[in-house]
Amino acid sequence: MATLPATRATRRQGRVPSGTPSRAPITRFDRRLGQILDHATAVFCEKGYEGASMRDLSRATGMSLAGLYHYCESKERLLFLIQKHTFTTILEKLKSRLENVPDPEQRIRIFILNHLEYFVSNQHGLKVLSHEDESLKNGLSSEIAGIKRQYYRICLGLMEDLRRGRGLDFNTRTAVMSLFGMINWIYTWYNPRVDGSAEALAEQMGNIVLKGIVHGGKTRRKS
Amino acid sequence: MATLPATRATRRQGRVPSGTPSRAPITRFDRRLGQILDHATAVFCEKGYEGASMRDLSRATGMSLAGLYHYCESKERLLFLIQKHTFTTILEKLKSRLENVPDPEQRIRIFILNHLEYFVSNQHGLKVLSHEDESLKNGLSSEIAGIKRQYYRICLGLMEDLRRGRGLDFNTRTAVMSLFGMINWIYTWYNPRVDGSAEALAEQMGNIVLKGIVHGGKTRRKS
DNA sequence: CATACGTTCGAACGTTCGTTCTAATTATAG
DNA sequence: CTATAATTAGAACGAACGTTCGAACGTATG
DSSP states (O other), X not given: OTTSOOOHHHHTXXXXXXXXXXXXXXXXXXXXXXXXXXXXXXXXXXXXXXXXOHHXXXXXXXXXXXXXXXHOSOHHHHHHHHHHHHHHHHHHHHHHHHTTOOOHHHHHHHHHXXXXXXXXXXXXXXXXXHHTTTXXXXXXXXXXXXXXXXXXXXXXXXXXXXXXXXXXXXXXXXXXHHHHHHHHGGGGTOOHHHHOOXXXXXXXXXXXXXXXXXXXXXXXXXX | OTTSXXXXXXXXXXXXXXXXXXXXXXXXXXXXXXXXXHHHHHHXXXXXXXXXXXXXXXXXXXXXXHHHHHHOSOHHHHHHHHHHHHHHHHHHHHHHXXXXXXXXXXXXXXXXXXXXXXXXXXXXXHHHHHHTTTOSOHHHHHHHHHHHHHHHHHHHHHHHHHHHHHTOOOOHHHHHHHHHHHHHGGGGTOOHHHHOOHHHHHHHHHHHHHHHHHHHSXXXXXX
């Protein structure tokens, strides 16, 4: 492979040098790759990464097989780019939203809301991120794992802040993992007609995690 | 296929007539099939259903490809049998444990404990059940979906009992789905060394769902 | 021993997989 | 317009896929 002429896609592999935000010159190439990634997200979501073939993607994008490989060197890298973009976006939004909110309980509620809002507006991407967590091989999986670790540590920090601030006694790791389960599992059941907006769901889930179903809702009158 | 001589596996396809518990004569055939299913569970768990090949199963069981097909007519049916056995077992255990326990809160705690205990003792099976939820096609998936509906309705009933009994106000569907997320997601993070026994975890998760992290643990002294 | 049946296998079936080759077409720069 | 590079497509590659076939094996019964 080393002697072959480098395609555009292979040349693209190197990272943008950090420190140079590079002012994002959106080229035709990037736009087209973005379209491919959008279609690939939908196909991976429906058929699963292993179950989806490059020919499925070819059909979905209306592009030939060779055309796809002009923009991305492998199927695995498509999944990588999808997961990286999705995870990076949700993480950036979270960091931004957490600024200027000091109250520990409110910060946890923001974490939940951020996740659910992003899910509702990008269901396919978040399902592919959650469900295909183990589909990448050693090389590419480690970078996603790094972002995941950041996401986990932020949430763990939120839990520890609440715990310390109020002198509570609970296992923060279990709490974080339970919360992750609640918000990640949603791709298996969420129905906008039945389950309402992200805000409504986030409040309910926030109540459960923070106060439990016993103390979470407004108590009703007994008839 | 209709004109081919029926193999043992195809003849086995019909259901055992209900009403006749059939006293379970465990034949050599059943024992061997069970071994295959055990190995298949581990392989599906590690590589995913689509990612695992019949040759992987052949290697894991030490049996030839044709040998596997003597015991089960297709890869998909292997997954079906794994999921059906796993789900049926956990459901039966749950029903049995719920007898003679009237208190609504305790019943929810039993539900959680039953699920986590089964997970700890059969991690591969429960992961294959959760993760490969959408891998079966129309014919075989509906039967699994039926068991799942039973499982869901039982848990929904537990929630509604607690809600009515105490005059609480919360969305039972969201509560059930959140709880399912908590207990199903565990296959992505559980580490026995770190996270302890099923009992310990079940108590923590029960506290979260019922009382939340704010009221769930024993309050600590402030230093 | 002969027969029958459950069991196992090596080898192959046709298909689909991810990927690549070559060449034609289109856009861009001088 | 010419030349250079970016973009697309058709056809094919070898490998791996799920599955099947015919023959051999083992064992228990007549």
